[in-house]
Amino acid sequence: MQARPLNIYPLSEQSVVLSFGDEVSEDILKQISAYHRTLQQNPFAGYTDAVAAYTTLTVFYDALQVLLSDLPGADAFEKVSNYLMALAVKPAVAVKPANIITIPVFYGDDFGPDLEALATFHQLSVEEVISIHTRPEYIVYMIGFVPGFAYLGGLDGRLETPRLATPRPVIPAGSVGIAGKQTGVYPLETPGGWQLIGRTPLKMFGAGRAQPSLLQAGDKVKFAPISKDDFNQLSKAD
Amino acid sequence: MQIEIIKPGMLSTVQDLGRTQSRGNAVPVSGAMDTLSARVANLALGNEQTAAVIEFTYADAIFKAQTDLLIAWSGDGAILQSDGQMLPADRPLLIPQGKTIKLINNPTGCRTYLAVAGGWNVPEVLGSKSTYITAGFGGLEGRAFRKGDVLQTFGNQSETNVKFCDTLTGAKINYPRWSIARPLFLPADRKLIRVMPGPEADWFDADAIASFYSAPYRVGSRSNRMGIGLEGEKVKRKIQTELLSTAVTPGTIQVTNNNDMILLMADCQTTGGYPRIAQVAAVDLPLCAQLKPGDEIRFQQITRQEAERLLVQRERELRRLNQDLLDF
Numbered sequence: 001m002q003a004r005p006l007n008i009y010p011l012s013e014q015s016v017v018l019s020f021g022d023e024v025s026e027d028i029l030k031q032i033s034a035y036h037r038t039l040q041q042n043p044f045a046g047y048t049d050a051v052a053a054y055t056t057l058t059v060f061y062d063a064l065q066v067l068l069s070d071l072p073g074a075d076a077f078e079k080v081s082n083y084l085m086a087l088a089v090k091p092a093v094a095v096k097p098a099n100i101i102t103i104p105v106f107y108g109d110d111f112g113p114d115l116e117a118l119a120t121f122h123q124l125s126v127e128e129v130i131s132i133h134t135r136p137e138y139i140v141y142m143i144g145f146v147p148g149f150a151y152l153g154g155l156d157g158r159l160e161t162p163r164l165a166t167p168r169p170v171i172p173a174g175s176v177g178i179a180g181k182q183t184g185v186y187p188l189e190t191p192g193g194w195q196l197i198g199r200t201p202l203k204m205f206g207a208g209r210a211q212p213s214l215l216q217a218g219d220k221v222k223f224a225p226i227s228k229d230d231f232n233q234l235s236k237a238d
Numbered sequence: 239m240q241i242e243i244i245k246p247g248m249l250s251t252v253q254d255l256g257r258t259q260s261r262g263n264a265v266p267v268s269g270a271m272d273t274l275s276a277r278v279a280n281l282a283l284g285n286e287q288t289a290a291v292i293e294f295t296y297a298d299a300i301f302k303a304q305t306d307l308l309i310a311w312s313g314d315g316a317i318l319q320s321d322g323q324m325l326p327a328d329r330p331l332l333i334p335q336g337k338t339i340k341l342i343n344n345p346t347g348c349r350t351y352l353a354v355a356g357g358w359n360v361p362e363v364l365g366s367k368s369t370y371i372t373a374g375f376g377g378l379e380g381r382a383f384r385k386g387d388v389l390q391t392f393g394n395q396s397e398t399n400v401k402f403c404d405t406l407t408g409a410k411i412n413y414p415r416w417s418i419a420r421p422l423f424l425p426a427d428r429k430l431i432r433v434m435p436g437p438e439a440d441w442f443d444a445d446a447i448a449s450f451y452s453a454p455y456r457v458g459s460r461s462n463r464m465g466i467g468l469e470g471e472k473v474k475r476k477i478q479t480e481l482l483s484t485a486v487t488p489g490t491i492q493v494t495n496n497n498d499m500i501l502l503m504a505d506c507q508t509t510g511g512y513p514r515i516a517q518v519a520a521v522d523l524p525l526c527a528q529l530k531p532g533d534e535i536r537f538q539q540i541t542r543q544e545a546e547r548l549l550v551q552r553e554r555e556l557r558r559l560n561q562d563l564l565d566f
Contacts, residue, residue, distance in 0.1 A: 010437075011490070015485070017484070050262060053509055058487075076546055151483065188372065213264065
C-alpha cells in the first residue's frame with residue numbers, strides 16, 4: 001500500500017497539512033492512519049501533535065525546536081516538509097488490524113425523540129429503522145468537532161435524513177443521531193441539529209483515561225440495541 | 239500562597255499555554271487567549287512561562303490575599319488596584335496578607351492575567367492546567383470561578399521567586415522600580431492584524447481577496463474563547479465545492495456558507511469544514527485576544543516566511559528576557 005502524501009502546504013507557521021487525495025475513501029483513510037502511526041513512532045525534533053482528517057494529516061510543531069535541528073531546509077517549514085515528504089512508511093506499521101467496537105444503544109423513547117418521525121419520513125417502521133441502523137459495520141474516518149466525536153462512514157442510504165430545521169440548544173452526552181449521510185454519537189452535552197434516535201450509556205470521551213477518545217480513526221463500529229434495564233445497568237458500570 | 243475570590247467577574251478561569259498534544263482526540267488547545275501577557279506575567283516573577291495563571295475577562299472581579307502573595311499581572315482587560323492604590327503591571331508585587339485587590343476597568347482591551355510565585359495549583363488534565371468549560375475539565379473543576387473559591391499556589395518556588403520575596407518584604411504593598419516592557423513586544427498599530435494566506439485563499443475571487451486586505455472588519459458581539467465573529471465586507475467565493483472537514487488551529491479565519499467570517503481562538507474545535515481564507519500570524523494572536531465587540535481591525539498580508547521569522551524573533555526575545563531575569 002502506498003502511503004505517500006501528494007502535497008504539503010502550511011496551515012500556520014507552526015503546522016503543515018499533508019494531503020493524500022480529494023475524496024472520502026477507505027484506502028485514503030488507511031494511508032493516513034499508516035503514515036500517522038509511522039510519524040508518531042519516528043517524530044522529528046519539535047513535533048508536537050497531528051490531526052488526521054478525511055484526506056489530510058495536519059502536523060503541528062515548535063518552530064524554534066525545528067530550527068535548531070539539523071534537518072535540511074532554510075526555515076522550519078522547509079525542514080519539516082523535507083522530513084515529512086521523505087518519511088518512509090513501514091509495511092509492518094501499515095497493516096495494523098482495526099479495532100471493532102460495539103456501541104450499545106437504547107433506541108427511541110426520551111432518548112431518541114426523533115426516531116418515530118424519522119421512521120415516518122422514510123415510510124419505515126421503528127423496528128426497521130433500528131434494524132437498518134444496527135446492521136452495518138461503520139468505519140471511523142476522523143475524530144473532530146468536539147473531544148471524542150467520531151465521523152462514521154457507512155450509513156445505509158435508506159436512513160439519510162436532513163438535519164432538524166431548528167437545532168436543539170442541549171443534546172445530552174451519548175445521544176445517537178443521524179444528519180444527512182452521517183450517523184454518530186455526541187460525546188458531550190452540546191447544542192446540535194442531528195435527528196436523535198437513541199442513546200448509549202458508554203462514555204465516548206474521558207479526559208482521565210489512558211485513551212481519552214473511545215474511538216480512533218480506522219476503528220470499526222457496530223451499534224447494538226439494548227433494553228432500558230441494560231442501559232441503566234451499563235450506566236452504573238461506567 | 240492563597241487567595242479567595244470575593245467577586246468572580248464575568249469569566250475568570252485558570253489557563254496555561256494550552257493542551258498541545260491531544261488535538262488528535264479533538265481536544266481543543268485552550269490555554270490563555272493572550273499567551274504573550276500570560277507569559278510576561280509569569281516571567282516578571284521568575285516563574286516558568288508554562289505556569290498556570292488566572293485569566294480575567296474585563297474588570298469587576300475582586301480577590302483577597304489570604305496569605306502574603308508574590309504576584310504579577312499583565313494584559314489589558316483591567317487594572318489592579320488595592321485601597322485606591324494602582325498596582326503597576328508587568329513586575330513582581332508583594333501583597334501582604336489581608337489585602338483586597340480589585341480589577342477596575344481598562345478600556346484598552348479585554349483580558350488580564352494574574353501569575354503567582356510557583357503558579358496556581360490545579361490538577362493537570364491531558365498535559366495542561368487549562369480550563370475547557372465545554373467539556374468541563376481542566377482548571378478549577380472545569381469551570382469559571384465562583385464567589386468563595388479558594389486558589390493556592392503550587393508550592394515549588396523558583397530561586398528567582400524566593401529572591402523577589404526576600405527583597406520585597408514589608409507590611410505595605412511593595413514592588414521594584416523596573417518592569418518588563420511588554421509594549422515593546424506589541425506592534426505600534428494594534429488594530430492591524432498580520433495574516434498569511436490560508437490554504438483555501440484561492441477559493442475566493444480576486445475582488446474578495448482585495449477587499450479582505452483593505453476593508454475594515456468589526457468584532458461582533460458573538461465573540462468568545464472559541465472564536466471572534468467578524469462583521470463587514472462579505473467575501474464572495476468563486477469555488478462552491480464543500481470542503482471536507484480538515485484541521486483548523488487558533489488564528490484560522492474561516493468563511494461560512496453565509497460568507498460570514500470567524501477568527502478561531504484558543505477554545506476552537508480541532509477540525510472544520512469551511513474554507514480557510516487566512517491565518518493570523520502567531521505573534522499577532524495576542525492582539526486578537528484583547529479585541530472587544532465593536533473594535534475595528536484591518537488585515538495586512540505577510541508571507542509564511544515572514545510569519546515564521548516574526549515568531550522565531552519573538553520567541554528568542556522572550557528567551558533572552560527569561561535568562562536576564564534568572565541572572566537578575
